[in-house]
Amino acid sequence: MQILDGKIVSQSVKDDLKSKVDLLKQQGKRLPFLAAVIVGNNGASETYVASKTKNCDDIGFLSTTLRFEETIPEDELIRVVEELNSDNKIDGILVQLPLPQHINNESIINTINPSKDVDGFHPMSTGKLIQGSPTFIPATPYGVMLMLAHYNIETNGKHAVVIGRSNIVGRPMSILLSQQIPNGNCTVTLCHSHTKNLKEICFQADIIIAALGKPGFLTADMVKENSVIIDVGISRVADESKKSGFTIKGDVDFENVASKSSYITPVPGGVGLMTIAALLKNTFNAYEMREANSK
Ligand code: GUN
Helix, strand or coil: CEECCHHHHHHHHHHHHHHHHHHHHHCCCCCCEEEEEEECCCHHHHHHHHHHHHHHHHHCCEEEEEEECCCCCHHHHHHHHHHHHHCCCCCEEEECCCCCCCCCHHHHHHHCCHHHCCCCCCHHHHHHHHHCCCCCCCHHHHHHHHHHHHCCCCCCCCEEEEECCCCCCHHHHHHHHHCCCCCCCCEEEEECCCCCCHHHHHHCCCEEEECCCCCCCECHHHCCCCEEEEECCCEEEECCCCCCCEEEECCECHHHHHHHEEEECCCCCCHHHHHHHHHHHHHHHHHHHHHHHCC
């Protein structure tokens, strides 16, 4: 069994980006700039956005976080995104989800200029992804693909089972793994809450991507020997022994599944770090496209 170490892989992505930014600085050029928008007081969202902007700082990107009250009307939030769209300094826009109930996610996401859609959630990005055209790939599935590539994991002709059909992770993940691309060419089964015989399906998998958000869901009796296990779950579970009052758990029962697997991602220290690295890559790509188009 080998641990797929998100720390090592994300650091190599960040080192590469940092050297590109260092070169831009030497040349006196404009630097990549990410704008994050956060609405309300969701503790997990605050943590994610803080981590995203800290990683920007670490590699030399500029970043800003715009915070709004839970009660902000939808049309006002749309105006915020429109202003970021027309701000020439900004390369990437990220509206942290979830948004409050009264705001329609789609209305906000659809307002983001597709050329700044570093989350890859705009229908234009999704459409291109399905076509196999170059586009912004949602950060978590993109991060998983980077991880598979780094460890040279054979995916060609393998049966990949994706558990969870969210627009953020499961669905784009299933598309990427099925595509005719490096680390693709899988036969993919996309499972969800209505799937019958989930255990039997998982047991036939060479690769399992657990992205359903249920701590410890994937147990050892569901996986076959030598499978590749990718854990996308990041749930806060109450833990009185921790100062924060919670501990972070993945969707995989790591202690028991690890010994059966050939490769496995830990939580924390796995896919979560790759998500941020992939977002930074998307932001750099947005910057490069913007620069190329301004010439
Ligand atoms: N909420 C959970 N994951 C994500 C993500 O990748 N991007 C944004 N914007 N919100 C999220």
